[in-house]
Amino acid sequence: MAALNFLCCHAAALNKTHLHCGKNDKSVVRKKVEELLLVTKKKKAAAPTLPHISLQNGNWVKLICGASFEDLVDVRNLSLVYTLAGVDCIDCAADGAVVNAANEGIDVARAILPIRRPWVMISVNDDEDLHFRKAEFDPDDCPIDCSRPCEKICPANAISLQGELGSFQPGVITERCYGCGRCLQVCPYDKIKATSYARDAAATSILLERDDVDALEIHTNGRQTDSFEELWNGLRESVKHLRLLAVSLPYIGDSTVSLMNKMHSILECDISCWNLWQLDGRPMSGDIGRGATRESIAFALRLASADDKPPGFLQLAGGTNAHTVEGLRKENLFQTRSICENLESSLVSSSNALIGGIAYGGYARKIVGRVLSRMESETGLVHIESSPEHLLMAITEALNLVGGVKSYTTSP
Known part of the structure; x- marks a missing residue:
């Protein structure tokens, strides 16, 4: 099945389609997504390569x-x-x-x-390698009047000085930090350090x-x-x-x-x-x-x-x-x-x-992450297939990037 090309040719059109499924009815949601993504299954297209x-x-x-x-x-x-x-x-x-x-x-x-x-x-x-390190600091050591530039610059939303992100404790959310080091460079008090590991x-x-x-x-x-x-x-x-x-x-x-x-x-x-x-x-x-x-x-x-x-x-x-x-x-x-x-x-x-x-x-991660963040704030859902509208938005973003190399576009 040349499924990938079907997605490519019709992602833009699919993204405009409105679904009316209960957000908890996962079987109906999945059926709707399948119908949308397979809408052109009878058309000829080259199969994706290995x-x-x-x-x-x-x-x-x-x-x-x-x-x-x-x-x-x-x-x-x-x-x-x-x-x-x-x-x-x-x-x-x-x-x-x-x-x-x-x-x-x-x-x-x-x-x-x-x-x-x-x-x-x-x-x-x-x-030792930049890709294998984590930022860390003690939020109790941070001055009260700090403007918190580390939070603003973190591309992974891995820093929260007030613990706003669900059950996470204030500071660095370890599993989200991927070691880019941008927070180290902007901390005005030199409170942040990087811990490397192998x-x-x-x-x-x-x-x-x-x-x-x-x-x-x-x-x-x-x-x-x-x-x-x-x-x-x-x-x-x-x-x-x-x-x-x-x-x-x-x-x-x-x-x-x-x-x-x-x-x-x-x-x-x-x-x-x-x-x-x-x-x-x-x-x-x-x-x-x-x-x-x-x-x-x-x-x-x-x-x-x-x-x-x-x-x-x-x-x-x-x-x-x-x-x-x-x-x-x-x-x-x-x-x-x-x-x-x-x-x-x-x-x-x-x-x-x-x-x-x-x-x-x-x-x-950034272009799809924007959709994931919007989905969570708008619906409270965490699995993207549970929200077809957001899933199609995310697929369109991903196709635009991948398609530049694969030589397809999301234009219908």
């Missing part, structure tokens, strides 16, 4: 829920919406409860519309044995490979059934490609799946604006032209948003025939694109 084919075609899209983001309700709802929008992979924290939430969202989406399942990825780190290799190995985890991503800071090798030694026996292994790294100048080759030499004997290099241009900044994506595109431009880089797909992250595809097109990187013909190996087949795809994190 994730690894998307990588080869250069239109792979990954949703980054956040390596430290552990709000189970949001992870579930985001996974549901972006599965319907057609992402190829959902990246989440290496935590059993978070993985369960992501898979629940995927399952609910596929119960609404029987489309192909995206891969589920978990993220771990080999050393995911445990043994616990991660157990998750990798699950049949609903398809991919692993290792975040490295690029300083050296000793800790990377140590982590890999703890995981290598658990990666046999994975479909994808990714390494996320920052740009470290002229030594970037050398570092990648060293890491690849550590990995190559143990993996028999696809491999990918996540180019983390400007971490956790995609929701800021147009300029945030420049570093990610510049990173991609440097790597795409490097002749001695190791095998593997290249995927952008860090600062990616609605302007990223436009920037890639300007540099002739988006879905362009590869100038490299030596990519064939047991790990990755030849690619039709210089860049395999794009991962969206903060920006993807």
Whole structure:
């Protein structure tokens, strides 16, 4: 069934449709959503491709829920919406409860519309990393007259000095904080600190044995490979059934490609799946604006032209948003025939694109998060499929983003 394209062609029209179902009648609501999303099921359209084919075609899209983001309700709802929008992979924290939430969202989406399942990825780190930290402070130490800039700047709504958010205590809501560090920079009294941590290799190995985890991503800071090798030694026996292994790294100048080759030499004997290099241009900044994506595109431009880089797909992250595809097109990187013909190996087949795809994190969460917040304030509901109007709003937002890479739009 070419369900994904039906959504694409008709999301705008669906969004204008008014439903009149009791909010507690979930069976009726689900039926209405199915009817709306399948309204054009008799029309011809191309079926969505498998994730690894998307990588080869250069239109792979990954949703980054956040390596430290552990709000189970949001992870579930985001996974549901972006599965319907057609992402190829959902990246989440290496935590059993978070993985369960992501898979629940995927399952609910596929119960609404029987489309192909995206891969589920978990993220771990080999050393201190911006993506694996949490802000913390004691709200009792905050001056009474503080203007609370930390609350205003937090993109995850993870700070509440008066405990307004339900049953949460004042301070940092740990499960919502994903370590962006913006609150540290604006605190006028230097009261906020960041606590870093590393995911445990043994616990991660157990998750990798699950049949609903398809991919692993290792975040490295690029300083050296000793800790990377140590982590890999703890995981290598658990990666046999994975479909994808990714390494996320920052740009470290002229030594970037050398570092990648060293890491690849550590990995190559143990993996028999696809491999990918996540180019983390400007971490956790995609929701800021147009300029945030420049570093990610510049990173991609440097790597795409490097002749001695190791095998593997290249995927952008860090600062990616609605302007990223436009920037890639300007540099002739988006879905362009590869100038490299030596990519064939047991790990990755030849690619039709210089860049395999794009991962969206903060920006993807922001545009759908606005709908989730509105739904909760207007209806009190927490599961987005219980409110068809909000579900369709969220799908439209997600389709606009994913469609920029997949080359479809929400115009009828």
